[in-house]
Amino acid sequence: MRFFDCNTYVGLPMNPPPGQPARPGVSAQELLAAMDRAGIEKALVWHVAQRDYDPLAGNELLAEAIAGHDRLAGCWTLLPPQCRELGDLDEWLARAAAAGVRAFRAFGQENRYLLRGEALGDVLSRLAAGRRPLILSVGKEWQALYDLLGEFPELTVILADLDCWGTDRYFRPLIERYPNVCVEISGYILDGGIEAFVGDYGAGRMLFGSGFPAAYHGGMMLALAHAEISEQDKQAIAAGNLDRLLGEVGP
Amino acid sequence: MISDSALAESFFRHGRSDACPIIDMHGHMGRWKGIYFPRASAEAMIHTMDQCGVRLLVFCHHAALFCPDIGNAASARAVRKFPDRLRAYLGVNPHYGAALAADLAGFDDNRDVFVGLKLLASYHQVPWDAPAYEPAWRFADQRGLPVLGHTWGGSSLDGPEQVRRAAEKYPNVRLLLGHSLHGDWGEAAAIARDFPNVYLELTAVLDDRGVLETFVAAGLSGKLLFGTDLPWFDPHHGIGAILSAEITDEDRHNILHRNAERLLADVGAKPN
Ligand SMILES: [Zn+2]
Numbered sequence: 098m099r100f101f102d103c104n105t106y107v108g109l110p111m112n113p114p115p116g117q118p119a120r121p122g123v124s125a126q127e128l129l130a131a132m133d134r135a136g137i138e139k140a141l142v143w144h145v146a147q148r149d150y151d152p153l154a155g156n157e158l159l160a161e162a163i164a165g166h167d168r169l170a171g172c173w174t175l176l177p178p179q180c181r182e183l184g185d186l187d188e189w190l191a192r193a194a195a196a197g198v199r200a201f202r203a204f205g206q207e208n209r210y211l212l213r214g215e216a217l218g219d220v221l222s223r224l225a226a227g228r229r230p231l232i233l234s235v236g237k238e239w240q241a242l243y244d245l246l247g248e249f250p251e252l253t254v255i256l257a258d259l260d261c262w263g264t265d266r267y268f269r270p271l272i273e274r275y276p277n278v279c280v281e282i283s284g285y286i287l288d289g290g291i292e293a294f295v296g297d298y299g300a301g302r303m304l305f306g307s308g309f310p311a312a313y314h315g316g317m318m319l320a321l322a323h324a325e326i327s328e329q330d331k332q333a334i335a336a337g338n339l340d341r342l343l344g345e346v347g348p
Numbered sequence: 349m350i351s352d353s354a355l356a357e358s359f360f361r362h363g364r365s366d367a368c369p370i371i372d373m374h375g376h377m378g379r380w381k382g383i384y385f386p387r388a389s390a391e392a393m394i395h396t397m398d399q400c401g402v403r404l405l406v407f408c409h410h411a412a413l414f415c416p417d418i419g420n421a422a423s424a425r426a427v428r429k430f431p432d433r434l435r436a437y438l439g440v441n442p443h444y445g446a447a448l449a450a451d452l453a454g455f456d457d458n459r460d461v462f463v464g465l466k467l468l469a470s471y472h473q474v475p476w477d478a479p480a481y482e483p484a485w486r487f488a489d490q491r492g493l494p495v496l497g498h499t500w501g502g503s504s505l506d507g508p509e510q511v512r513r514a515a516e517k518y519p520n521v522r523l524l525l526g527h528s529l530h531g532d533w534g535e536a537a538a539i540a541r542d543f544p545n546v547y548l549e550l551t552a553v554l555d556d557r558g559v560l561e562t563f564v565a566a567g568l569s570g571k572l573l574f575g576t577d578l579p580w581f582d583p584h585h586g587i588g589a590i591l592s593a594e595i596t597d598e599d600r601h602n603i604l605h606r607n608a609e610r611l612l613a614d615v616g617a618k619p620n
Pocket of ligand 1: 374375376498
C-alpha cells in the first residue's frame with residue numbers, strides 16, 4: 098500500500114506535548130527519515146509555528162522546510178484579510194502555489210478570529226473557486242463548523258484531528274449534506290469506524306493522516322491496512338483520495 | 349512497515365501474530381450514551397479480537413457502570429457465552445451500597461466470570477478514599493485481586509494523590525491504573541516504580557507519541573498493560589502505535605501479553 102499522510106507537522110512546538118521530552122518536533126529531514134521507517138511515501142505538511150507563533154512567519158518556515166523535497170507538499174495558514182496582513186489575496190495565493198503549498202489551514206482560536214463569512218469570505222470564496230482544501234483541526238468547535246459550511250457549502254474541508262471520544266454524530270450530518278467534506282482518520286480510532294463509514298458513504302471521502310509527530314505513524318496505518326474493506330478502498334483512503342483532491346486544485 | 353521490528357512485519361502482513369497472542373486488560377461492552385459504536389455486542393467484539401490477534405479481553409460492561417437496573421449481570425452473560433475469550437471486572441457503583449454488597453458476596457461463586465473489580469470514580473463523582481468504596485477495596489485487598497481504576501491526571505477523585513493513598517493502604521491489591529493517570533505521566537511512572545503492585549494500563553495513552561518510550565525508559569517495561577476500552581478503540585490502532593514506538597520487540601511482547609499473562613496467573617486467573 099502507498100501512504101500519503103495529510104496530517105503531519107514540522108518544527109518545534111512552543112510547548113512540547115506532555116510525555117514527549119525527547120523529540121517533540123522534527124525537521125523536514127527527520128520527518129522524511131521517520132516516513133521511511135514507517136513506509137509512508139508522501140506527506141502534506143504544516144509548520145507548528147503557524148499555530149504556536151505567528152501565521153506569517155510560520156508560512157515562511159513551512160516554505161523553507163519543504164523546498165527541494167518532492168515528497169512533501171505544504172499547507173499555509175489563513176488570516177482574515179481585513180488587517181491587510183496577507184497583502185493582495187490573489188498574489189498571496191500565487192506565492193503559496195509557487196512555494197509548493199497545496200492546501201490551507203485556519204487556527205481561529207489561536208489567531209483570534211471567527212471562522213465566518215464576515216471575516217474570511219474573500220479568502221474562502223477563492224479557496225472554494227480553486228477547489229483548494231481547507232484542513233481544520235476540529236476540536237470542540239462543531240457549532241462554528243456547521244455555521245461555516247452553511248455559508249460555504251462548496252468548500253473542500255478536511256476535518257482533521259477528530260477527538261477519540263465519539264464524533265460520528267457530529268460529522269456524519271456534514272458528510273451527508275456537503276459533498277466536499279472529508280474526514281481525516283488520525284484521531285478516528287473508533288473500532289469498526291472505517292468499515293462503517295465506507296459502508297455508508299463509500300471510501301472517497303476518508304483520508305489517511307497520522308498526526309505525527311504528536312502521534313505515531315503506525316497506529317492508523319495498521320488499522321487501515323487491515324480494515325475489512327476492499328483493497329481498492331484502502332488504497333483510496335491511504336493515498337488516492339488526497340492525490341485526487343490535490344490534483345483538482347485550480348490556479 | 350516499521351522497518352526495524354520483526355513483530356511489526358508480522359502484524360502488518362497478517363493483522364495479528366501467533367507469536368504475540370494479545371491480552372487486552374481494559375474493555376467495556378454494549379451501547380453507551382456518548383458514542384456511536386459500530387461493534388458494541390459481544391459477538392462483534394470477538395470478531396474484532398479475532399481480526400487483531402487478541403486472545404483474551406478483560407472487560408466491564410457499560411451497563412455495570414452506568415445502569416444500576418441491569419448491573420453486572422450483563423458482563424456475566426457475555427463471559428459465559430465466550431468463556432475462552434472473555435473475563436470481566438465486577439463494576440463498582442459507589443452510589444448503590446446494597447447492590448455492591450450483594451455483588452461482592454457472590455463474587456467467589458462467580459470466579460469463572462470475574463477476575464477483579466473496576467472503578468470509575470471520575471464518572472461516578474466519588475473519590476477513591478470515600479467510605480462508599482471501602483468495602484470494595486477491603487474485599488480486593490483480602491483476596492489480592494486486580495482492581496482496574498479509571499485514573500486521570502489532575503483529578504481529585506482518581507488522580508495521583510488518591511492512587512498513592514490506595515496503593516499504600518491496600519498493598520495486596522493489584523492496582524491497574526487505567527489510562528495511566530492520563531496526562532500526569534511523570535507521576536504515573538513514579539507511582540508504578542514506588543509500588544510493586546501498581547501497573548500502568550495504556551488505553552488512550554497510545555494516541556500520544558512518546559509516552560510509551562518515557563515509561564519504558566523509566567524501567568517499567570514489565571508493568572505496562574495493553575488496553576483499548578473496546579468497543580471504543582480499534583486494537584489495531586494501539587498495536588500499530590506500540591509497533592511504531594522506539595522500544596524493542598521484547599518490550600512489545602511484555603506490553604501486549606507477557607505482563608498480563610503473569611498478572612492473571614498470579615491471581616489464579618490464568619488464560620487458556
Ligand atoms: Zn474504561
